Amino acid sequence: MKKIITLFAFVAVVLLFIVFVSYTISNNETTGAIDEVSKEVVEEVVEEVVIPEPAEGGTLKVAINDPASLNPLVNKDESIDLLLQLVFDGLVSLDQNQKPQVNLANSVEASVNGTYLTVTLKPEVYWHDGEVFTADDVVFTIETLKALGGESMYAKSIENISYANVIDDNTVEIVLKQAYSGYLYGLTFPIIPEHIYQGEDMLTTEKNMTPIGTGSYIFEAYTPMQDVSLTKNNNWHGGYVYINNVSAIITRDEAAKINSLEANITNALYTSQVDWSKFTSNENWQVNEFSTYYYDFVGFNFNHALLQDKDLRQALVYSVNREEIVNEYLMGFGTVTETPIHPDSWLNTSELAVYAYNINKASEILLKEGWADSDNDGILEKGNDKLSLEMIVSNSDPARLAIANAIKEDLAEVGIEVIITPLDSAAFYARIEADDFDLFYGGWNLSPIVDLTFAFGTNATGNYINYSSATMDELLANAFKAMDEITMKNEYAALIEYIQSEVPYMSLFFRENALVTSDIYGEIEPSPNNIYDSIENWYIAE
Secondary structure, eight states: OHHHHHHHHHHHHHHHHHHHHHHHHHHHHHHTSOOHHHHOOOOOOOOOOOOOOOOSOOEEEEEEOOOSOOOTTTOOOHHHHHHHTTTOOBSEEEOTTSOEEESSEEEEEEOTTSSEEEEEEOSSOBOTTSOBOOHHHHHHHHHHHHHHGGGSTTGGGGTTEEEEEEEETTEEEEEESSOOTTTTGGGOSBOOOHHHHTTSOTTTOGGGGSOOOSSSEEEEEEETTTEEEEEEOTTOTTOOOSOOEEEEEEOSSHHHHHHHHHTTSOSEEEOSSOOTHHHHTOTTEEEEEEEEEEEEEEEEOTTSGGGGOHHHHHHHHHTSOHHHHHHHHSTTOEEEOSSSSOTTOTTOOOOTTTTOSOHHHHHHHHHHTTOBOTTOSSOOEETTEEOEEEEEEETTOHHHHHHHHHHHHHHHTTTOEEEEEEEOHHHHHHHHHTTOOSEEEEEEEOOSSOOOHHHHSTTOTTOTTOOOOHHHHHHHHHHHHOOSHHHHHHHHHHHHHHHHHHOSEEEEEEEEEEEEEESEEEOOOOOSSOTTTTGGGEEEOO
16 A cells, blocks of 8 residues: 555646646747746845954044043942042952952952961052052051042942051062951052142142043043043053043933944943843944843741741742843843852852742742642632732832742742832831841842852841851851962852752842944953953954
């Protein structure tokens, strides 16, 4: 029977072929032409993108706010701080993996007990006015920061420094209040010249508007309400830069910054308030993404008996599709995380898929814990307890409110009811201070100095969740005291593993920002510490 069917199929194919050939010949004879259309080949034209060779010249044009001060120790505006990173250097800088690297320092050696640092300075470094950079400048800067206190955005950097001494022109001794692993991170503050600022009132001196640093670009002019001009430092200790000038154009607000890029007034834009779709869809713009220090989470109130159950907290995290939230509400500009350790940090050993979205896993945990929907109302219960929780959220950020509702919907899928209560900022913080919440949607703008004691340490100032664990306290202390690289890596690995197990927060994501550039080439690698990181590799085609 199979042979007959096969033969029939073969005959059918032959007949169809004969009919097709007969029709083609007949059609060609009738028209007197060969069917050229059927033979025409349409070739796709692929435009070759030509990247110009690196060359000296051009102007980097950025937008900034109107500066109140161009002294980096006194300035409090983020856009000005970023610009001043081109003018000033620190003893130490952080690389792309958030790892400290010497900058103005040639070496930093810690004593055996970790409370004394010997900083040897890089030789032949000069201020922009030609004066030699010395140890006196370092000590003067530290003393100035201590005198400024909370008036400086770099106050946290020196909070563990007791005092500093000049050993010789190229050597500084820094005495710490206690040994701690973040001592190198604390040395990233910008150094200012003693010979310029000595005897000046740091908050009011007119010299604040004519900065002199050791950085890759030299201050040239400030025109109020118009711009700040910089020119490249041909004697920069960090090497050679291609771009000749920087023009920082003063704009009135974030919308004006965006408009300046769209109108080709600027060729580089950094802002966190952007509809990224308009930039990612423009082939003339390059979107250079990076993870910021802005970390979003849901805090659990450990005074709530139900939330003391670690298995329940884990089930809550399994139930939330964090990747989908990032894609839908942040347009993909976020990195899901399991801990408050920056995703790019050399200390981050976290496995990002520990609590990957898995409602089956969540339901399995809840069932094992005795939760069931006995009355078929869609909400799980155990005994007299309903699995119903209130989440408070500040209504000052529409994105957070939308994300809170997405979390609510995800948790409802496994039978957990979440009641969202939007509050103004004052009421939100008042309820947190009063421990009047089950869950709260929060966020930290974390410091590059990696120390989570403030959030998870027993009775710590930022421990709003009332979390207390002797094991956590010990791990935090061990990580804080680790002075060498290997020990630090190991201690943070142990801490991260415990945080992942305990789930004191439902970690959501680190937000991403981007430096959007136009007609700028080279390796553009902005970082949360410095958007102009790697500027020595940038160039502009004239």
